Amino acid sequence: MSDPHETIRWGHGALELEVDLGEHGPPRLTRLGAPGEKSAAPRPGAPLPLVEVTTADLGRYWSGRHLVNSALGGRLRHRSHRATRDGDWHVLTVELHEPASGLTAEVVYRSLDGLPVLRSEVRLRNEGPRTLHLESVGSLVAGCLTGGDPVDLDDADLLWAENEWFAECRWHRQPLRVSSPERSGRVHTTSGRSTRVVAGQGVWSSCGHLPMGGLTDRESGRTWLWQIEHNGGGWRWECGVRDDTAYAALYGPNDADHGWRHPLEPGAEFRTVPVALALATDGGPDGAFAALTAYRRATRRPHPDHHRLPVIFNDYMNCLMGDPTTAKLLPLVDAAAEAGAEYFVIDAGWYDDGDSWWSSVGAWEPSASRFPGPRGIHEVLDRIRERGMVPGLWLEPEAVGVDSPVARSLPEEAFFRRDGRRVEEGGGRYHLDLRHPAARAHVDAVVDRLVGEWGVGYLKLDHNTDPGSGTSSHPGEAPAAGLLGHNRAQLAWLNGILDRHPELVIENCASGGMRMDHALLSRLQLQSTSDQQDLLRYAPIAAAAPTAVTPEQGAVWAYPLPEDSPDEVVITMANALLGRIHLSGRITELTEEARDLVHEAVAVHKAIRTDLPQALPAWPLGLPDWEDPWIALALHAPDTTYVTAWRRSGEESVRDLDLHRLAGAEVRVEVLYPSSSQARATWHPDAAELTLTLPAAPSAVLLRLTRMPSERS
Secondary structure: OOOOOOEEEEEOOOOEEEEEOOOOOOOEEEEEEOOOOOOOOOOOOOOOEOOOEEEOOOOEOOOOOOOOOEHHHHHOEEEEEEEEEEOOEEEEEEEEEEOOOOEEEEEEEEEEOOOOEEEEEEEEEEOOOOOEEEEEEEEEEEOOOOOOOHHHHHOEEEEEEEEEOOEEEEEEEEEHHHHOOOOOOOOOOOEOOOOEEEEOOOOOOOOEEOOEEEEEEOOOOOEEEEEEOOOOOOOEEEEEEEOOEEEEEEEOOOHHHHOOOEEEOOOOEEEOOOEEEEEEOOOOHHHHHHHHHHHHHHOOOOOOHHHHOOOEEEOHHHHHOOOOOHHHHHHHHHHHHHHOOOEEEEOOOOOOOOOOOOOOOOOOOOOOOOOOOOOOHHHHHHHHHHOOOEEEEEEOOOEEEOOOOHHHHOOHHHEOEEOOEEOOEOOOEEEEOOOOHHHHHHHHHHHHHHHHHOOOOEEEEOOOOOOOOOOOOOOOOOHHHHHHHHHHHHHHHHHHHHHHOOOOEEEEOEOOEOOOOHHHHOOOOEEEOOOOOOHHHHHHHHHHHHHOOOHHHEEEEEOOOOOOOHHHHHHHHHOOOOOEEEEOOOHHHOOHHHHHHHHHHHHHHHHHHHHHHHOEEEOOOOOOOOOOOEEEEEEEOOOEEEEEEEEOOOOOOEEEEEOHHHOOOOEEEEEEEOOOOOOEEEEEOOOOEEEEEOOOOOEEEEEEEEEOHHHOO
């Protein structure tokens, strides 16, 4: 047992925090920042408690849109704490207890040595005699993001990202005071009823918004970025002002947004979804995204694909569009191999005999009419292997069509249900509940057959319907609680697949980027960034994708069409060069000039791809707006910086790109793609600016900036 009057000081060379254990109140996180920074002096009773919990009978002290200021959170008291090491991880566990209810809360903070990122989750345990009906539990409550000076609040901007089908990763910035206005006059008030809330809904974790947010100081550049590491839409963050400081509180599912309730019975435990908070002390959002990128790499499941970065051809986008046949595929296989593809993926429709590929999914057997030869689909799979590529297939494993025999063979309990009835969504789809053994056995058998028997080395796992609030597997279970159980079962299922098939490459897809979250990306190798079919609209998505996914996991379509001009072919290929190339389009019909541009782009990507898994993203023109005429993405590797710049429209042919990480350095600037580019670039080391001229609009270019030998560290 520790002295309850002490302050816990914990951290490492990149991040430190202080927890005031309090003499009469709950423990509070009073400082979180870089080592050596001065601690902000909190007002008496501020900031927020270390843990925020609401139950059916204990809500909040101060009602409003927020979930903080909970009565139960304010009653929790310090019981013990311990600091340990787990390899490179620093771990702090703080145990709290509330005697009247018997609730015990363990706050577990983890941070990698040398990285300014805090990972947090909370474990609740009921040590009392009666059931506690949980309605919300914060995974992280940070009530100390700004100092006590109100001027700091006036300089703070909120960051959030809208995420829509065909329009993913659209970041926005707005003064914090818009959602948390200063209300005081002669009488000072410290707690309003408003706060900015962003929440996900349903099965898709990133439909509507990325499960991310941030707060940045526009004067100093100090930036916080957070992500909720949950593979379902049951998440929420809120950011506002309490006691003259900005706070952020991060949640999984809760009652206010999702109808989530969880009966915590005596002796039972509950664990929140993990979250992460990254800090950059200066430099603005770029620095925080760099820290978050490094954290994502350190916390994902190791896999060879993260370093090999093979080029993938997929037959869907602007190509076969769900209508594959042997006759159509064989010429594409040859053309893809000639272009330099290393994987070839047969997308949707390979299982459909013509009745309805939408409502018949579930058995995942190949269509005889689409692949009529004696070897059926294996004729195509064999040709893929003969041309030196690894075959892949599209799969939507959680969906079972209402016309599929699987819909009749599996028990009722294997599907999402509410009020005792199966949930049908999307005009003919049921949804499997992966908590049920029969559901897991079915999808395991499918994967093991395709991978183990057919020799498929790549699976594109898609999901195109959202069955709503969740599922109730037994009377009284809140659908959102059932959904959380399914989400966790899905992660365990994916771990099992990769344990059995460690070389298998799995792409995460859900109507493009509707499941873009770190819970899935910490297991899976690639992320489909969009279904956007317009090459100019794809540019801002491709440029912003590294905010949500590491560059080496971000799959970007490159889909040249016969009618495209040479500049348009360059743009669609350039979209993917600093991510993962998903080659597609009608490449068998291209002119010789267009085909040469495609082959050149693939060769350039292969020449630079060894740098991408260690490169950190930055945005020399700021995070892209959906309508920006100019867009730029930079990836900083140790001695080399790559920049893709797009000029989509407008009269302005010259822009200055901010590359402040190269300030003062002498660099050599090269045009990597296309070799025929008319782009001109001049480097200004003192200003850390690259003046770039792109004469044509629309056009794009990939540049490489290499530090001169004397500048290399």
